[in-house]
Amino acid sequence: MLDIKFVRENPDAVDAAMANRQTSWDREHFFALDEERRSVIAEVEQLQATRNAESKKIGELMREGKRDEAEAAKEAVRRVNEQIEGLANRRSALDSEVADFMAHLPNIPCPATPVGKDESENPERRRWGTPRDFAAEGFEAKPHWDLGTDLGILDFDRGSKLSGARFTVLAGAGARLDRALQNFFLNTHLERGFKEFIPPVIVNREIMYGTGQLPKFEDDAYHTGEDQFLIPTAEVALTNLHAGEVLDAKELPLRYTAGTPCFREEAGSAGRDTRGIIRQHQFTKVEMVKFATPEQSDDELESMTAEAEYILQQLGLPYRVISLCTGDLGFSARQTYDIEVWLPSYNSYKEISSCSNCGDFQARRANIKYRDPENFKGTRFVHTLNGSGLPTGRTMAAIMENYQNADGSITVPEVLRPYMGGMEVIR
Structure with missing residues (x-):
């Protein structure tokens, strides 16, 4: 949520x-x-x-024996109380209207976010790895939905039978690969300074409000x-x-991670990515979340993005990093990097991680502050950050x-083999 004082004083911005x-x-x-x-x-x-003045007068009039005037003052106080009650109801309604108005305003992009109208104007920052040339190897690459069906590790028909469109059953080595990926992601984050949580996957309304959903x-x-x-997403x-809560500046930044099932009703919107497991209603994702001071948050966004990149590098998957422009920026974010992995079936890069700095936007909604008595009095809002590190489904694809x-067949990346019981190839 934006600071109402900022909006009031900077409407042009x-x-x-x-x-x-x-x-x-x-x-x-x-x-x-307002x-x-x-x-x-x-x-x-x-x-x-x-x-208050009339109430004080009543006591004085009673002491002076002026009962008629005291009764008149009491009647005046009664009428004032009625007016105050009516205005209190109006203020409550206005507070709700203002809060609802502010809740629908998206975050203000930071200066580092490039200006652009939509995803076609997202600038590329860097690339890592070289996509395989399957033609040079003498065969035509298959999409993951065909590979998975042929190997019996992805069952789209049974997923649809159980739950409808955009649900998939993972079987055998497919189920094991999904679990291996989650463990690999979490262990990597833990080794690099994150703290793991297993939160509930059902949350209350105010919790969804707190992160901008x-x-x-x-x-x-x-x-x-x-x-x-x-x-x-576990970000919520x-x-x-x-x-x-009020955090201690000396403890910041805090770096948290969790692997959870995630559920998205809009997964099939606009007919996008209708084949395979790229866009599902239910999927597993390992999430990274950080709490930082305003002075730390820009650097923490860079390190969070590097964390997701490191995992892709360990897996040997080619990717690129883009900056989301203002026209493609998420509701709560002030700056976002998307990491896109190479998918031969699309002959292009597809998003696999999105790392965002939300500034104090979510902290205002969830009332998360920090104190730093050595540098200022009172409390200030923290900055929150979040990023995928990574979703298992898209990584599996x-x-x-x-x-x-x-x-x-599919060769198992070397870093995953210990998590797969030494399995080197899925046949």
């Missing part, structure tokens, strides 16, 4: 930010609401002062009840571990396609 995001905000409505709310607050304060994206979430939801749970052999 908000105009520019929303225009760069290819969206808009109702500036006039915001100021009309002005009325402040006017109501001022009127209530004035009425409270009047009530609600209210804007409620239709994309899986409801388990009126006020509970299946998490779309990990970030809210410190909701309503990339391994299957990039490590396939002419006979339809």
Whole structure:
């Protein structure tokens, strides 16, 4: 959530930010609401002062034996209380309207985020690895959905039978590979300074609100009840571990990780990635979350992105890193790097990790602050960051396609073999 004081004092900057995001905000409505709310607050304060003065007068009049005048003063206090009650109801309604308005405003991109209209204007930052030339090796590469079906490790028909479209059953070596990837990801993060959690996958409404999934994206979430939801990513749970808390600056940055099932209602939207396991309603993902001071967060975004890159390098998967432009930036982010892995079936790179610095946007919603008495009085909001490190499904698809052999088998990357019981090839 944006700082309402910043919005009030810098409407032109908000105009520019929303225009760069290819969206808009109702500036006039915001100021009309804000002005009325402040006017109501001022009127209530004035009425409270009047009530206090009249109440004080009642006691004096009673002591002086002026009962008629005292009764008149009591009636005046009663009328003032009625006015205050009516205004309190109006203020409550205005508070809700202002809060709802602010909850729908996306984060303001930071200066490092390139300006652009959509994903076609995301600049590439770097590449790693060289895609295989299967033609030079004398065979035509298969897509992972064919490889998996032929090997009996991906069962799309039974997934559909059990749960409908965009669900897949992993079988045999496919199930083992998914589990191996999750363990490899988590162990790598732990060795490099992250702390592991196993959070619930069902969270309350305010938890979804805290990271920006609600209210804007409620239709994309899986409801388990009126006020509970299946998490779309472990970011939701990990970030809210410190909701309503004040952290110590000496402990920052905090680096957390978790591997969880994730659930996304919108997985099949717009007919994208309709084949295979790239876009599923349920998938496993290892997530990274960080809490940092404003001075630390830019460097922590770079190191988080490097963490995801390191895993892809250990797996020997070619990838590229792009910066999301303002028109493609996520709702809560102020800056984002996407890492895209090479998939032969697409003959292009596809997103496998998204690493974002949200600044204090989520911390304001979840009320996560820190204190640093050596540098300032009171408390300030922390910066939160999140990134995929990595999703097992998309990583499995990339391994299957990039490590396939002419006979339809799949070579297991060397770093995964200890997690696969020494298995070198999936046949």
